[in-house]
Amino acid sequence: MKYLSEFRDEEIVRTLLNKIRKCVTKPWNIMEVCGGQTHGLVRHGLLQMLPDQIRMIHGPGCPVCVTPVSLIDKAVELALEHDVILCSYGDMLRVPGSTLSLQQARAKGGDIRILYSPLEAVSIARQNPNREVVFFAVGFETTAPANALSVEQAYRQKLKNYTVLSAHVMVPPAMEAIMSDPDTKVDGFLAAGHVCTVMGLSEYVPLVEKWKMPIVVTGFEPVDLLEGIYMVVSQLENGEYRLENQYKRVVGKDGNRQAVDLVKSVFEYRDREWRGIGEIPMSGLFLAQKYRDYDATLKFGPLKERISEDSGCLSGDVMKGKIKPHECPHFGKGCTPEKPLGAPMVSSEGACAAYYNYATQESTE
Amino acid sequence: MNKSVKVELNCPAPVNEFDSITIGHGGGGKLTQNLLKSGVFSLLDNEWLREQGDAATIQLNGKTAFSTDTFVVSPLIFPGGTIGDLAVNGTVNDLAVSGAKPQYLSLSFILEEGLEMKLFQQILHSIRDACEEADVKIITGDTKVVEKGKGDQIFINTTGIGEMHSKSKMGMNRIKKGDAVLLSGSMARHGITIMSKRNGLEFETKLNSDTRPLHRICLELIDTFGSQIHLMRDPTRGGVANVLNEIAEQTGKGIQLNEKVLPVEDEVAGACEMLGLDPLYVANEGLFVAIVDAEIAEECIELIRKWEYGSSAVAIGKVTEDHPGKVVLHSAIGGRRVLAQATGELLPRIC
Numbered sequence: 001m002k003y004l005s006e007f008r009d010e011e012i013v014r015t016l017l018n019k020i021r022k023c024v025t026k027p028w029n030i031m032e033v034c035g036g037q038t039h040g041l042v043r044h045g046l047l048q049m050l051p052d053q054i055r056m057i058h059g060p061g062c063p064v065c066v067t068p069v070s071l072i073d074k075a076v077e078l079a080l081e082h083d084v085i086l087c088s089y090g091d092m093l094r095v096p097g098s099t100l101s102l103q104q105a106r107a108k109g110g111d112i113r114i115l116y117s118p119l120e121a122v123s124i125a126r127q128n129p130n131r132e133v134v135f136f137a138v139g140f141e142t143t144a145p146a147n148a149l150s151v152e153q154a155y156r157q158k159l160k161n162y163t164v165l166s167a168h169v170m171v172p173p174a175m176e177a178i179m180s181d182p183d184t185k186v187d188g189f190l191a192a193g194h195v196c197t198v199m200g201l202s203e204y205v206p207l208v209e210k211w212k213m214p215i216v217v218t219g220f221e222p223v224d225l226l227e228g229i230y231m232v233v234s235q236l237e238n239g240e241y242r243l244e245n246q247y248k249r250v251v252g253k254d255g256n257r258q259a260v261d262l263v264k265s266v267f268e269y270r271d272r273e274w275r276g277i278g279e280i281p282m283s284g285l286f287l288a289q290k291y292r293d294y295d296a297t298l299k300f301g302p303l304k305e306r307i308s309e310d311s312g313c314l315s316g317d318v319m320k321g322k323i324k325p326h327e328c329p330h331f332g333k334g335c336t337p338e339k340p341l342g343a344p345m346v347s348s349e350g351a352c353a354a355y356y357n358y359a360t361q362e363s364t365e
Numbered sequence: 366m367n368k369s370v371k372v373e374l375n376c377p378a379p380v381n382e383f384d385s386i387t388i389g390h391g392g393g394g395k396l397t398q399n400l401l402k403s404g405v406f407s408l409l410d411n412e413w414l415r416e417q418g419d420a421a422t423i424q425l426n427g428k429t430a431f432s433t434d435t436f437v438v439s440p441l442i443f444p445g446g447t448i449g450d451l452a453v454n455g456t457v458n459d460l461a462v463s464g465a466k467p468q469y470l471s472l473s474f475i476l477e478e479g480l481e482m483k484l485f486q487q488i489l490h491s492i493r494d495a496c497e498e499a500d501v502k503i504i505t506g507d508t509k510v511v512e513k514g515k516g517d518q519i520f521i522n523t524t525g526i527g528e529m530h531s532k533s534k535m536g537m538n539r540i541k542k543g544d545a546v547l548l549s550g551s552m553a554r555h556g557i558t559i560m561s562k563r564n565g566l567e568f569e570t571k572l573n574s575d576t577r578p579l580h581r582i583c584l585e586l587i588d589t590f591g592s593q594i595h596l597m598r599d600p601t602r603g604g605v606a607n608v609l610n611e612i613a614e615q616t617g618k619g620i621q622l623n624e625k626v627l628p629v630e631d632e633v634a635g636a637c638e639m640l641g642l643d644p645l646y647v648a649n650e651g652l653f654v655a656i657v658d659a660e661i662a663e664e665c666i667e668l669i670r671k672w673e674y675g676s677s678a679v680a681i682g683k684v685t686e687d688h689p690g691k692v693v694l695h696s697a698i699g700g701r702r703v704l705a706q707a708t709g710e711l712l713p714r715i716c
């Protein structure tokens with residue numbers, strides 16, 4: 001933990017806050033794209049420490065929050081009606097589907113297992129040759145390589161009982177969608193550090209050019225976040241727009257080529273629906289032709305019945321930065337982590353849950 | 366610092382000819398008798414069990430504390446303990462933080478058909494050792510067997526009785542503004558140890574659970590400081606944050622914590638970072654929170670630190686009249702955030 005402590009140093013934090021205060025003269029809206037960053041801002045109490053002119057907007061960066069209801073319904077259907085062993089990351093369990101969440105499906109007897117890695121799911125498939133094993137693959141570019149690897153492994157081992165229900169989404173197309181929205185208020189972005197560890201920086205260059213706004217690739221610790229904010233604000237104040245990398249200690253320019261190649265060989269990009277936001281062109285990962293035997297939606301067919309997902313949740317507006325979580329009329333009333341109306345109240349990375357759990361001054365007063 | 370668990374597998378008498386539990390062991394007949402006699406009674410032997418009556422008779426003096434808890438942990442054996450010592454220490458500690466000296470326990474098993482006899486023996490041995498360490502007697506109990514698939518190998522219920530310390534004057538209504546909030550050791554060790562052994566989540570750690578009895582420390586605190594100890598609680602499931610939230614909610618007072626001094630071992634903190642969990646919400650076993658008069662806070666800490674299990678005791682915050690009903694954490698970098706009550710199961714995050 002020594003490694004982290006220097007990024008949580010009170011002195012450095014104070015110095016950075018002073019630098020931001022000195023630099024800022026106008027109000028700016030900065031979107032942190034990643035849910036991990038939202039979590040960091042709230043967990044360390046950073047939001048109230050920032051000068052009033054800086055308004056942080058919480059982006060669509062929680063993969064759980066943007067997974068469409070139809071995919072959750074499909075996962076529930078697989079677990080309950082096809083008797084598969086459904087493996088998932090923990091966060092997915094509480095997200096409401098149109099009738100049940102996976103947690104409720106588990107209580108109804110579904111064999112639903114929480115895993116930390118899709119490779120674990122491959123070994124479960126190997127150990128249970130008579131059962132179908134489905135990995136519910138959610139996440140951004142960060143979790144995609146491990147998932148691609150699991151498909152690769154299953155392919156090489158000629159496993160016949162392993163498939164993937166892919167809900168993978170990509171961050172840059174979502175940023176593009178946010179900027180294309182005429183109502184958008186975003187002046188600059190903190191891009192998600194982890195995502196760039198894998199994908200590198202190149203995808204952000206066209207965004208910076210097209211929308212003429214600063215993007216700073218940023219980490220998750222208090223010092224990272226403040227440094228990232230400072231870098232965005234100083235560009236904005238100087239009328240500049242550049243791609244900068246605050247997270248150099250982790251993110252290299254080219255990312256992890258091997259991981260990118262693996263993802264690109266196993267998956268292909270297609271249009272994908274985002275919960276609360278709608279369809280975003282070329283933003284989803286689907287299994288490539290060569291691996292179609294490992295596609296759960298092909299093997300088990302499409303969702304039987306699609307139920308409307310209108311719960312009154314305003315997650316789209318939250319994720320596009322149009323409202324803050326506590327400005328949603330359901331926040332803390334009809335919608336709490338115990339009884340969530342929408343996904344952002346469920347996942348630990350979700351903006352509504354982050355606000356609710358760590359209820360900042362801003363959201364409680 | 367860690368308690369070493371003595372687990373011997375050489376049972377003093379042969380259990381019986383079965384190597385796993387069968388439905389017959391719960392039938393109340395000869396098999397049940399054999400199981401109890403050779404397995405349970407011989408290990409936990411005392412005058413009450415020898416009687417084998419339908420109820421044990423005891424003599425109680427003065428005010429008595431009474432507590433029950435059921436243990437369903439998985440895995441059954443984990444670094445630093447078993448479901449058996451957890452079941453003993455859990456109830457012992459519930460009595461301890463209530464200000465009582467734990468004396469007698471009941472012990473009930475729900476066994477699933479197919480439970481390996483060797484494993485059951487190992488758990489029984491750990492129960493015996495925990496009773497010896499805590500100086501409590503098991504005086505009554507029950508065993509039921511359920512069909513395969515209807516239980517998770519073994520569930521244990523313990524109920525305990527203890528004599529209240531005459532100087533104990535604890536209660537929510539005694540908590541007042543300015544009181545110090547003390548923690549007897551570092552957080553989240555048990556929860557993280559168990560999680561590191563869970564299917565699909567396994568990760569390497571040298572951690573041990575902190576299952577252990579706390580009554581000696583708790584009783585000495587009450588003996589020394591009497592009514593100045595305002596409340597004690599053991600933050601097991603739900604962690605320190607939930608216990609403090611309950612206190613804030615029930616008293617209508619605020620609790621202010623200082624993140625900088627919160628004791629978390631490096632390895633635990635690392636695992637929490639990795640899993641995206643907040644150590645304040647992770648389960649503990651051998652830990653207690655005490656709310657005490659600010660005047661005696663320093664002396665209390667000194668006293669707790671003299672004990673093996675209390676060597677890292679520390680004051681983590683205070684009771685305030687600001688933000689009534691809420692627990693507010695002053696973050697290490699100078700920010701503030703409200704610590705809310707956690708929701709249900711702790712789920713590791715995705716990336």
Ligand code: SF4
Binds near residue numbers: 313329330335
């Ligand atoms: S508070 Fe609940 S209903 Fe409102 S946007 Fe957040 S998740 Fe949706």
